[in-house]
Amino acid sequence: MRVVPVRHPWRWVGIAVVLVLAAQFAHGLATNPGWDWPTFAKYFAASSVISALGTTVKLTLYGTLLGFALGIVLAAMRLSKSPFLQVVSFSYVWAFRSIPLIVQLLFWFNIAYLYQTLQFGVPFGPALFTVNTNDLFGPLGAAVLGLALHQAAYAAEIIRGGILSVDAGQLEAAAALGIPRRRQFFKIVIPQAMRGILPNAANEVISLFKGTSIVSVMAIPELFYQVQVIYGRNGRVVPLLMVATVWYIVLTTLLSIVQYYVERHYAKGSARSLPPTPWQKIRRGWSRVRRAAAATPSFAHAPERGAAG
């Protein structure tokens, strides 16, 4: 007996509509002179843009590393049995989630107005050495500090959520086996918490990456600031915004790919078999198409045999 699969005619209608709209958009991109592709091409890989991109990547990297390192500490404090540490962690998260990032950044940028020098020494007593605040925090340092402190508050909550999602029985087993506390945390809990942490953490990294554009208020030459400078000079706003947009898209795509493989790594043991990578899917799909093409003449017989048996 032949099996006739269900047909989905509306899917084809939907595909057609989307294809037409996409084609129109692509056509507009190519023919509308307003996009000004020659200017885009001229600046896309210009050395000033590339070095600004480097600053953006650096801000993201340091913000992420410092933010998540502090976030782990804050999450551990919040989950500890010490009421003191819990309150400290809670207050930190409360404070840094309450202050808008841009306000906080401007505070750090103007820190030298509040404290011209920083002294290290005995509290309320003599200073051992003194540094000029502006030497310690350049604008870039202030930006990294602000981004990291802000990020830490969110990272702490994401990590805490991940840790809470780990079955209590896992910790109980680790405790019953006598595994040292620190090892329980890093070897038993964190790897299993990662499955819950990663999708949210990737969101945070990507939003931090784009959020670095906020630092342009501090006149730091990151990507967005740099394109503003250029279009302020030559007046070609749209193509230069496109330069920034395309770079943001390219790097976000890279981050998304990294996220996929990191998540796959931490899925070990959670599924009976790991999901295939996109590349494996494509190869499997292709070999299926080839097999189907080769088998077409005898296809009609195969189901009959199955039905008879």
Next chain:
Amino acid sequence: MNGGLPMVDVRGVHKSFGDLHVLRGVDLQVEQGSVMVILGPSGSGKSTLLRSINHLEKVDAGAVSVDGRLIGYRRRGNRLHELTEREILHQRSEIGFVFQNFNLFGHLTVLQNVVEAPVSAQGRKRRDVESLAMELLERVGVAEKAHDYPRRLSGGQQQRVAIARALALQPKLILFDEPTSALDPELVGEVLDVIVELAHSGTTMVVVTHEIGFAREVADTVVFMDEGRIIESGSPEQVLDNPSSERTRSFISRVL
């Protein structure tokens, strides 16, 4: 070896969770090399008692000693000093514990599950522990699964791995908390067989279970608990066949 001292000595233990008085003065001695089975209806406090033996629950009053050493405290003169978490973890690493829900580490392979604690808690050499672990997995019949993740194993296989994991610590004592209650009926036998084999090899153990047949076969002492107290204890024949308490009699007639 400690010449006549019981392996487990529980004296006057009380434990409450909020308003719920779960253990109401429990005394219990387990001889070295013997097998004790604790029976009782759910909510009778048997799991709490078992968990307080390795300090997974901290008792409110009374004392627990294992192999002559106080669990969770140090006595100095007239005072009891709480041990640090590190010291408690060390004490626990000498006591095996098998959970109802296995609690294998899902992100580690079977072999890694067994090897983890002896290396990290007891500081033994990984290579030595690995060969011991393979022997133990062989002994409980899951050696061919050594490199699989727990989720790919049946419940019975997972529980046998959990037993191997407890044995790898070379414990003085193993505590079993309803080891077969989460298993499909046809898988209960394979796990009980492993525990029976252990019992015959002279391992000291305390088993909380509902398996009366198992109690009859391997227990040296059967203890019946209800409402946070030990109602009676004695040889299997005594407690299972001629219970002196009406409560024991009615419980046994219900589970048989």
